[in-house]
Amino acid sequence: MKKGDLLVFFIFIFLIGLLPVLSGSTYTMTVGIFSGINALVAIGLCILMGYAGQVSLGQAGFYGIGAYVSAFLSLHFGLPVVVSLIFAMIVGAIAAVILAVPALRLKGHYLAVATLGFGEIIYIILNEWGPGGPSGFGDIPHFSLLGHTITSTTGYFYLIWCLVAGVMLFSLNLIHSRSGRALRAIHDSELASNAMGLDVVVLKIKVFILSAVYASLAGGLYAHYITFISPSSFSLFYSILVLMMVIVGGITNLWGAIIGAVVITVLPELLRRFEEFDVLVYGLILTLSLMFFRKGLVPILVEKIKKLKGLAVVKH
Amino acid sequence: MLNIKGIWKSFGGLMALRHINFDVKEGDIKALIGPNGAGKTTLLNIISGIYQPDKGEVSFLGKNISNLPSTKIARKGISRTFQHVELFGNMTVLENIMVGRYVKTKAGFFSSGLKMPYVMKEEKEIQRKSEEILEYINLTQRKNELASNLPIGEQRILEIGRALATEPRLLLLDEPAAGLNIRETRNLGEIIKKIREELKITIVLVEHDMDLVMRISDWITVLNFGEIIAEGTPLEVQKNPEVIVAYLGDEEEIQRGYNAHT
Numbered sequence: 001m002k003k004g005d006l007l008v009f010f011i012f013i014f015l016i017g018l019l020p021v022l023s024g025s026t027y028t029m030t031v032g033i034f035s036g037i038n039a040l041v042a043i044g045l046c047i048l049m050g051y052a053g054q055v056s057l058g059q060a061g062f063y064g065i066g067a068y069v070s071a072f073l074s075l076h077f078g079l080p081v082v083v084s085l086i087f088a089m090i091v092g093a094i095a096a097v098i099l100a101v102p103a104l105r106l107k108g109h110y111l112a113v114a115t116l117g118f119g120e121i122i123y124i125i126l127n128e129w130g131p132g133g134p135s136g137f138g139d140i141p142h143f144s145l146l147g148h149t150i151t152s153t154t155g156y157f158y159l160i161w162c163l164v165a166g167v168m169l170f171s172l173n174l175i176h177s178r179s180g181r182a183l184r185a186i187h188d189s190e191l192a193s194n195a196m197g198l199d200v201v202v203l204k205i206k207v208f209i210l211s212a213v214y215a216s217l218a219g220g221l222y223a224h225y226i227t228f229i230s231p232s233s234f235s236l237f238y239s240i241l242v243l244m245m246v247i248v249g250g251i252t253n254l255w256g257a258i259i260g261a262v263v264i265t266v267l268p269e270l271l272r273r274f275e276e277f278d279v280l281v282y283g284l285i286l287t288l289s290l291m292f293f294r295k296g297l298v299p300i301l302v303e304k305i306k307k308l309k310g311l312a313v314v315k316h
Numbered sequence: 317m318l319n320i321k322g323i324w325k326s327f328g329g330l331m332a333l334r335h336i337n338f339d340v341k342e343g344d345i346k347a348l349i350g351p352n353g354a355g356k357t358t359l360l361n362i363i364s365g366i367y368q369p370d371k372g373e374v375s376f377l378g379k380n381i382s383n384l385p386s387t388k389i390a391r392k393g394i395s396r397t398f399q400h401v402e403l404f405g406n407m408t409v410l411e412n413i414m415v416g417r418y419v420k421t422k423a424g425f426f427s428s429g430l431k432m433p434y435v436m437k438e439e440k441e442i443q444r445k446s447e448e449i450l451e452y453i454n455l456t457q458r459k460n461e462l463a464s465n466l467p468i469g470e471q472r473i474l475e476i477g478r479a480l481a482t483e484p485r486l487l488l489l490d491e492p493a494a495g496l497n498i499r500e501t502r503n504l505g506e507i508i509k510k511i512r513e514e515l516k517i518t519i520v521l522v523e524h525d526m527d528l529v530m531r532i533s534d535w536i537t538v539l540n541f542g543e544i545i546a547e548g549t550p551l552e553v554q555k556n557p558e559v560i561v562a563y564l565g566d567e568e569e570i571q572r573g574y575n576a577h578t
Contacts, residue, residue, distance in 0.1 A: 170429035170430065171429070173428055173429050173430070173431045174425060174428050174429040177423055177428030177429075177435065177439065178414075178417075178418060178421050178423045178428060178438070178439070178442065179423065179424060179425050179428050180428070181407070181411055181414055181415050181418075182415065182418055184404065184406065184407055184411075185404045185407065185415045187406070188403075188404035188405050188406055188407065189402045189403070189404060189405075191366070191398070191402050192398065192402035192403070192404065192478075193387075193415075194365075194366075194385070194386040194387045194390070195364060195366075195386055195387075195390055195395070195396050195398075195402075196390055196395070196415055196416055196418060196419070196478065196479075196482060197387050197388075197390030197391045197418060197419035197482060198387060198415070198418055199387055200387065206425050210425065
């Protein structure tokens with residue numbers, strides 16, 4: 001991890017700790033929890049798209065797999081939630097391999113459509129054969145660890161954001177490693193990557209697995225927090241929402257995934273005051289932000305900071 | 317070290333290479349020249365596994381590598397540069413070299429994410445080695461710049477550096493002097509010679525700059541329309557009448573051209 005990232009990471013941890021103290025209302029915490037769950041999915045998509053250059057419009061599929069597998073195993077087989085979450089991630093990873101092996105022959109738009117198809121297939125399966133069909137099922141056990149069951153929103157807020165922090169730390173380490181560089185290399189030139197001896201196909205499959213594991217973990221957490229799930233939460237709309245988070249935050253920067261997730265989750269809440277016009281304003285803000293902040297919020301912020309630093313040096 | 321026997325390659329109806337026999341001795345700088353479209357790059361692409369030959373065999377250090385994909389060939393010790401520079405444009409100069417170290421290192425996704433102690437050690441080693449290579453090719457002062465921001469001359473040198481980072485036994489250079497000015501070309505020539513003499517890396521060079529080719533190569537192979545028309549030392553090739561015809565056209569043609577002009 002770079003020095004800048006380390007500093008931002010500490011600020012990030014500090015903010016997580018601070019928010020419940022400043023505003024511990026159930027409402028704030030709930031919005032915070034959803035931001036965190038979305039951030040987990042967004043971080044995975046950011047590595048997949050922004051770093052490795054592979055498009056996915058099927059993240060909702062992995063998210064749904066995670067939610068259904070973890071919920072089902074803990075509810076019907078009485079598995080401890082931690083164990084069922086691990087199973088959810090494993091099933092998500094297997095699904096990623098099944099998708100990636102044929103789909104990664106494709107590139108760009110074709111890959112986008114293939115992953116979109118995958119998401120739809122999962123959605124249809126959940127509707128047709130999922131427990132409860134289109135209306136879903138409830139009574140999913142809450143998250144518990146070592147005999148402590150988390151039921152309070154503040155508890156979930158800490159749990160989820162700690163996991164976001166852990167996933168972020170893991171991802172930052174990965175990005176600045178041999179494998180992370182290899183992913184970025186594939187993005188820039190597959191021809192040269194092959195000539196440098198990179199196992200391009202294996203790397204692509206691995207990064208797909210990684211994004212799927214993050215999404216499945218998020219799905220599982222969602223299920224145990226909300227205790228009731230139905231297929232409608234895992235439709236194409238969610239895949240596009242996550243894509244939006246990553247793009248608004250800045251696809252070339254991992255922090256962008258978190259910022260994007262928070263912005264896209266919080267924005268509709270702030271727009272409540274516009275009542276029936278909220279969707280309109282929401283669309284307008286997103287369109288404008290894509291027009292004027294095309295690189296995404298975080299990369300633009302980084303550029304500004306660099307410029308300021310440059311000015312400070314000149315003044316000295 | 318590299319033995320190519322009876323290679324044929326066609327693209328649709330176009331016969332790009334016909335029955336090519338081509339050998340490279342360890343420690344040599346061997347140039348591959350010929351007019352545009354003669355099949356030089358195609359041959360390089362077959363050696364490095366980007367294309368598979370229709371017929372014939374490529375063997376490297378005594379092993380048949382004809383049908384291996386390029387990533388496996390790279391791991392066997394053949395590295396290359398590209399006619400149209402293929403750097404990782406959004407990565408820094410140093411990072412480009414560091415990617416070259418990929419084949420010599422092994423940290424995986426999981427151990428990198430968890431930052432295991434051996435990963436840290438390996439990462440430091442990658443960094444040290446890469447900076448050493450940058451020093452060797454004289455690009456240290458550019459190390460934190462984006463590769464795509466370098467002028468073409470330095471991009472071509474960086475591509476060579478990235479190939480060196482894989483510690484190849486054989487280095488394939490595809491028109492490394494294209495787009496370079498005289499001074500840059502001379503510097504490139506020095507670097508290529510240095511690589512052969514100090515690093516003991518065998519080199520196959522595809523190049524149009526005859527001055528450079530004649531100055532640094534030990535052996536030259538001339539291709540025309542997918543066939544080898546001459547082979548020998550720079551002096552022999554320069555005197556070969558067939559080569560002169562291939563490059564300039566025969567005397568009658570020259571005369572015709574001259575008449576048409578006046």
